[in-house]
Amino acid sequence: MVNTVANGIGPGAFEEGNPVNIYRSHISELLASVAQKPAKDIYDRLSWTQTFDKGDLGLAVPSLRVPPKDANATASKWGENFPESDLVEKPVVAGTFLQFFFKPQPLLKIIIPSILQKKTLYGTNPKLGLRDESDPSKGKKRAIIEFSSPNIAKPFHAGHLRSTIIGGFLSNVHSAAGWDVVRINYLGDWGRQFGLLAIAFDQYGSEEKLQKDPIGHLFDIYVEINKVSKPEEDEIKEKKEELKIASESGKDSAALTKDIEALESKSVNEKARHYFKRMEDGDETALAIWRRFRDLSIERYKKTYARLNIEFDYYSGESQVEMDRMDRAAKQLEETGVSEPSAGAVIVDLTKNPKTKKLGKALVRKRDGSTLYLTRDIGEAVKREELYHPDKMVYVVASQQDLHLAQLFKILELMGHQELAAKCQHINFGMVQGMSTRKGTVKFLDDILRDVGEKMHEVMQKNQTKYEQVEDPRQTADTLGITAVMVQDMMGKRINGYEFSLERMTSFEGDTGPYLQYAHARLCSITRKAELSAEDLGTADLSLLQEPHAINLVRALASWPDVVQNTLKTQEPVTVLSYLFKMTHMLSSSYDVLKVVGSEPEIKKARMALYEAARQVLNNGMKLLGLSPVERLVEGMCTKT
DSSP, X not given: OHHHHHTTOOGGGOTTSOTTHHHHHHHHHHHHHHHTSOHHHHHHHOEEOSSGGGOSEEEEGGGGSOOHHHHHHHHHHXXXXXOOOSSBOOOEEETTEEEEOBOHHHHHHHHHHHHHHHGGGXXXXXXXXXXXXXXXXXXXXXXXXXXXXXXXXXXXXXXXXHHHHHHHHHHHHHHHTTOEEEEEEEEBOOSHHHHHHHHHHHHHOOHHHHHHOHHHHHHHHHHHHHHHHHHHHHHHHHHHHHHHHHHHTTOOOHHHHHHHHHHHHHSHHHHHHHHXXXXXXXXXXXXXXXXXXXXXXXXXXXXXXXXXXXXXXEEEEGGGSOHHHHHHHHHHHHHTTOOEEETTEEEEEGGGSTTTGGGOEEEEEOTTSOBOHHHHHHHHHHHHHHHHOOSEEEEEOOGGGHHHHHHHHHHHHHHTOHHHHHHEEEEOOOOEESOEETTEEOOOHHHXXXXXXXXXXHHHHTSHHHHTTOSSHHHHHHHHHHHHHHHHHHSSOTTSOEEOOHHHHTOSSSSOHHHHHHHHHHHHHHXXXXXXXXXXXXXXXXXXXXXXXXXXXXXXXHTHHHHHHHHHHHOOHHHXXXXXXXXXXXXXXXXXXXXXXXXXXXXXXXXXXXXXHHHHHHHHHHHHTTOOOOSOOOTTSOOOO
């Protein structure tokens, strides 16, 4: 096996998409004979190192059930007796660790051709998504990922933005790993506020404005109708306080009661309640107006999501959970003894069990008989299980909903849906602080993207000479702005909140979205100037790549498939982002050493093959994050080298 690889049998030999796995297999087989341990056990414990000075792969000897007191001596013995290899150097013994360094020339001849051949598929591994790797006929695993989920006619706030970015990323990662992904946008599209919205449109609506900007216009008229309804509700509340005091003091309150009834009967909120009751009862006229608001809003959302490279398979929502499903959920809760009456309401008391005490009490039905989100969410979860038969059901929702979702999953389990509950996963995240437009508080995602795009355009205009060379500066600024927002969001661990900073995110210096775009555009520029075809690169003599900069860059490129696979476990965008910044820093320090233009023809081809492989991996990584890599930016726009 060693000789065939070393002699250049190409990347087609690595069916599962990770060429480094041949090194794992090779090391495992050689070490198995020395250590008298199963090769599979060794294979599973070989891991990437944090820095290249500690090798390419490392093995903790104690992980193979070697007693701690013998670990140092055993590591030395295994290292000393490790056979000569065409692929790897003799392992370096560092205490109880064995550090394996890949030999440069075979690595170059494996990794670069593999990337150039696989292109966008380098890093993906369809086998990971199979229900049974030994039998592909059993099909792919399926993941339902619910994310974004804004409320129609209400602000698209920071929580929705983070959910959109993280959910889009998780969808891409699962797809890259071969999963069948169902992307669901569970809209806030039902409730009394839609009765209010219908009344508002009747009073303040404009057909022209609705067609032009449905989301913005519905929000505006919703604000207007609330200006009327709030004073009414405040007056009713005040009268009820007077009634309470009068009743307690034994005064005659008949007139006050009559006043309250009169105020309530003519109030906007009462009209909204009646309108929503018509919707619940299936009144086609009322539903037609609601359906129009919903459909127009979804069409507008689709255009905004497209700018973020996000598509949804289904626009679901609260309205799509049938009443009988919620009734069945409530009935099942009662019949299984999970729920219980409490002061006229119905609750699930999770404090009775010491294991679930922290989950508190969950309200299922109010005193007035109306159901809450919990029964709706139970109904929706069961519906998804019946429709899609998923292997995993992911909810990308802010950490503010930690308790609600923990209650939901536990209650599903207690109701008898143990398998479904085990499939459910909450991917939470911290909140964004200080997110506002220049004109004030953010209302919608479009406001955010517009503002950042304008700021990016201003940054570009600071160098007028360079700016004039950009073919479509407005479009480029828009793409850079979107990248800036998304990269700032993904810079830290999901659970950590962050401060929204226009100045920091739009900088070309430091680890920012614009810098990542600049790195990609620079590689594209080198490709154009080199004027070499894919066929030329295919005949490159890679043995000419002798410099440490070249070797280390290839070592980094080799780890990309493992980064993708590891991200499936961490479910953190920063796993990918950190890798990309590390790789672009290596690239940046290589340009002066590994010049392409002006080099000898064969050296030029070899270096260009390396840079094209790096560009492909950077492109793949950016797209996995949901970014749109730009191919042209003005050189010199970024001062970082």
